[in-house]
Amino acid sequence: MSASATKNEQPAVPYLGRRLVWGVLIPVFVTGAAFILALSWAPRLPEEVALHWGEGVNRTGPVDELLWTNGAIAVLSLVTLAVFALTVGRTSFVRRLVLGLATGQSVFFAGLLLAPLAVQLDTESGTVPEGLGANLLVAAALGLCTGIVAALAAGNDGRLPATGRVAGDKVHLGTHERAVWTVRVTPAPKLLVVGALGGAAVLGILAWVSWISDSWFGFVAGVMVLALVSITLVWRVRVDSRGLTAQTALGWPRLHVPSEEVEGAESRVVASPLKEFGGWGIRTSLSEPSGTVGVIIRGGDAIDISRSGQRRVVVTVNDASTGAALLNTLAQRSRTTLDSEI
Amino acid sequence: MYNKYGLGVLFRIDPSSSQPLFEQLAAQVRLALLAGDLAHGERLPSAREIAEALQINQHTVLHAYQSLRDEGLLELRRGRGAVITARSTDHYQGLAHSLEAVRTEARRLGIPLSAVARMIEQPTEGAA
Numbered sequence: 001m002s003a004s005a006t007k008n009e010q011p012a013v014p015y016l017g018r019r020l021v022w023g024v025l026i027p028v029f030v031t032g033a034a035f036i037l038a039l040s041w042a043p044r045l046p047e048e049v050a051l052h053w054g055e056g057v058n059r060t061g062p063v064d065e066l067l068w069t070n071g072a073i074a075v076l077s078l079v080t081l082a083v084f085a086l087t088v089g090r091t092s093f094v095r096r097l098v099l100g101l102a103t104g105q106s107v108f109f110a111g112l113l114l115a116p117l118a119v120q121l122d123t124e125s126g127t128v129p130e131g132l133g134a135n136l137l138v139a140a141a142l143g144l145c146t147g148i149v150a151a152l153a154a155g156n157d158g159r160l161p162a163t164g165r166v167a168g169d170k171v172h173l174g175t176h177e178r179a180v181w182t183v184r185v186t187p188a189p190k191l192l193v194v195g196a197l198g199g200a201a202v203l204g205i206l207a208w209v210s211w212i213s214d215s216w217f218g219f220v221a222g223v224m225v226l227a228l229v230s231i232t233l234v235w236r237v238r239v240d241s242r243g244l245t246a247q248t249a250l251g252w253p254r255l256h257v258p259s260e261e262v263e264g265a266e267s268r269v270v271a272s273p274l275k276e277f278g279g280w281g282i283r284t285s286l287s288e289p290s291g292t293v294g295v296i297i298r299g300g301d302a303i304d305i306s307r308s309g310q311r312r313v314v315v316t317v318n319d320a321s322t323g324a325a326l327l328n329t330l331a332q333r334s335r336t337t338l339d340s341e342i
Numbered sequence: 343m344y345n346k347y348g349l350g351v352l353f354r355i356d357p358s359s360s361q362p363l364f365e366q367l368a369a370q371v372r373l374a375l376l377a378g379d380l381a382h383g384e385r386l387p388s389a390r391e392i393a394e395a396l397q398i399n400q401h402t403v404l405h406a407y408q409s410l411r412d413e414g415l416l417e418l419r420r421g422r423g424a425v426i427t428a429r430s431t432d433h434y435q436g437l438a439h440s441l442e443a444v445r446t447e448a449r450r451l452g453i454p455l456s457a458v459a460r461m462i463e464q465p466t467e468g469a470a
Contacts, residue, residue, distance in 0.1 A: 173354070176357055178355050178356075178357070178397065179396075180352075180353050180392060180395035181351070182350060182351055182387040182392075183350030236387075238395060241397070319350050322352060323350065
């Protein structure tokens with residue numbers, strides 16, 4: 001009874017300090033500083049700031065309106081990602097994504113909050129502000145850079161070699177034989193069509209709203225989000241003596257499972273990405289077991305890897321049985337090499 | 343549920359074998375084409391990726407790809423890597439049929455295929 005209880009106990013998420021710093025403290029500091037700066041600018045801003053403008057000023061209002069709409073987005077993103085930073089991230093793959101997003105997004109949203117105010121400092125009510133686009137670009141670039149720094153600072157996973165025999169089917173490989181298996185993963189055509197239509201519809205609505213209001217924030221932000229999402233749709237998966245590596249066409253994000261940490265891999269069918277993983281893309285689970293990471297690009301065949309430390313990795317690929325069997329074989333081999341070294 | 347497109351590519355090499363490594367790699371692409379596991383338009387992994395994964399020289403992989411290109415099975419394009427050509431599948435149709443005929447004949451005569459393979463590698467003088 002007690003033995004099974006210990007076995008089911010979840011190992012703690014590592015790097016609490018770094019998750020606190022990059023996932024909570026820095027985002028809170030950045031967002032707080034942006035609010036304080038914005039409030040301190042109040043005396044230098046016109047009574048009625050321009051809210052939407054193009055050739056002329058279309059709509060003006062009290063500064064509070066700008067502050068609270070943009071501020072609400074910043075705070076919502078801050079709280080959501082802080083919760084993620086504190087609860088998930090047993091693999092560096094997820095930890096890097098969450099901390100990168102938490103820091104980068106707080107900087108970008110702080111810029112989004114400050115940019116429309118900065119261009120109206122010391123102006124009269126009714127003047128058409130200039131230079132917003134450049135400010136937003138700077139905010140996006142700063143967000144991206146700080147996000148990358150946070151992702152880099154998120155910490156590697158410590159080595160955690162698995163022990164015992166590797167479970168699951170294997171391929172026959174001669175003593176001197178080496179092997180590599182690679183495959184490309186793309187979304188199902190149906191999902192792609194639906195996604196493309198949905199994306200086009202969202203962009204269309206954003207463009208229409210932007211056209212009417214003469215403010216292109218929403219549209220630019222929409223394009224950036226769609227670009228980020230489409231990057232994570234095409235993946236290359238490789239199994240070789242180093243283990244399994246899944247990376248996007250760009251090379252990042254990249255998920256690596258070292259062969260020495262493979263307890264066993266098997267091929268199985270993900271019948272419904274929506275039911276099992278709550279959707280498509282890079283998935284992790286807040287509840288059980290928090291060490292699960294999924295690269296779920298479409299339903300169907302998937303390699304399901306039991307990784308040391310009660311972690312699990314699921315990657316949807318065609319011909320998953322070949323990939324899983326090769327991974328098991330090479331994992332077993334890496335273990336025997338290690339044993340012979342000792 | 344899925345067509346064979348995008349099945350993935352498995353490369354295996356045996357450095358202890360007398361067959362040159364580039365020839366081992368090229369032979370596997372030919373076999374995959376014969377079996378229909380590789381379809382035209384499909385992209386092979388980059389030479390660098392294969393070389394790193396198999397811990398061999400990148401030029402060995404390029405050598406294999408170049409000989410496949412010379413056979414008209416691959417197109418090598420800068421930036422796009424190695425792509426299976428449209429002709430490659432037709433290319434092997436005749437050979438695939440002949441091989442099937444040889445297999446049927448061998449089965450009829452009860453000759454193991456390994457023996458047939460040796461016959462192919464060492465043609466008798468009469469046949470030559």
